[in-house]
Amino acid sequence: MTTSNTGTGAVDPEVRAELERLRDSIDNIDAAVVHMLAERFKATQQVGRLKALHQLPPADPAREARQIERLRSLAENAKLDPAFAEKFLNFIIAEVIRHHERIAEDTHNGHPAHDAGTGD
Amino acid sequence: MTTSNTGTGAVDPEVRAELERLRDSIDNIDAAVVHMLAERFKATQQVGRLKALHQLPPADPAREARQIERLRSLAENAKLDPAFAEKFLNFIIAEVIRHHERIAEDTHNGHPAHDAGTGD
Known part of the structure; x- marks a missing residue:
């Protein structure tokens, strides 16, 4: 154990600066991820509309299995826990x-449609 | 309701192509997000080590409140549900x-340390 401070006010300035640097990176990454997810939901909403309109089956277990396998493998290469990547998906x-x-x-309100469902 | 097919095999080729296009975008976004998250966990692990080493309090509720507020506001601008952004964080x-x-x-195994904890 090195000496430092348990209060947030009087921490070693170098440690405080390093913590701030790391938190700035975390904030930048969070902003990037939120924008990526906004883009992702735009795509899945288009998929949902397409499926509802053309009476495509809502779930596609084969597609989902491929997605999980791919993300686990990408995670492994990026040194991210593959189990976490799967949980995230x-x-x-x-x-x-x-x-x-x-x-x-919404589709029901206009004209009858079956359930749109999972995945993508 | 337009005519199409409920089987995955015999769907209108144009609809199928549009679905594939959207899924390719979703896959690209997922790969980007997985890599961003790998980078994020690298940063939070450094924060965890820093806190354990310098006996900094593991949780920082003020920091967490600021993160939530910021992400909700970023989400709103990106037309993403702010409640989802908060759940995501x-x-x-x-x-x-x-x-x-x-x-x-791990720190306990080497030398005694208090619990490292939440957030960042």
Whole structure:
């Protein structure tokens, strides 16, 4: 254990500066990811509309399995826990499903359509 | 409702092409996000080590509140649901906590250290 301070006010200035530098990078990355995710949901919403309009099956388990395998392998190369990458994809897909359900409801209001569903 | 096909085999080729185009974009975005997240965890692991080494408090609620506010506002500008952006940050932070706990355990093995914890 090195000496430093447990209060946030009186920390070694060099340590504080290093912490700030790291947090600035984290904030930049978060901004980038939020914008990438906004773009991703634009694409999945187009997929949802396309599927609802052309009566395509909402879920595509083969596509989803390929996505998981690919992301796990990309994660491994980037030294990210592949299990986390898979959990992350599932987290995103859960949100996509909520979006597709909303699209399906909207489609129902105009003309009957079956449920739009998962994935992409 | 327009006519199309419910089977994945015999879909209108134009619809199929549009679906493939969108999925390619989704795959590109996912690859970008996985790499951004790998970089993010590198930064938070450095933060975890710094905190453990200098006995800094693991959690920083003020920092976390600022992060949430900032991400919600970025999301709004990007037309992403701010509630989703907040959920996303919490999802990532849960993983960061797991990493920090591991760092704290490792630090315990070498020399006594208090728990490294949340956020960043």
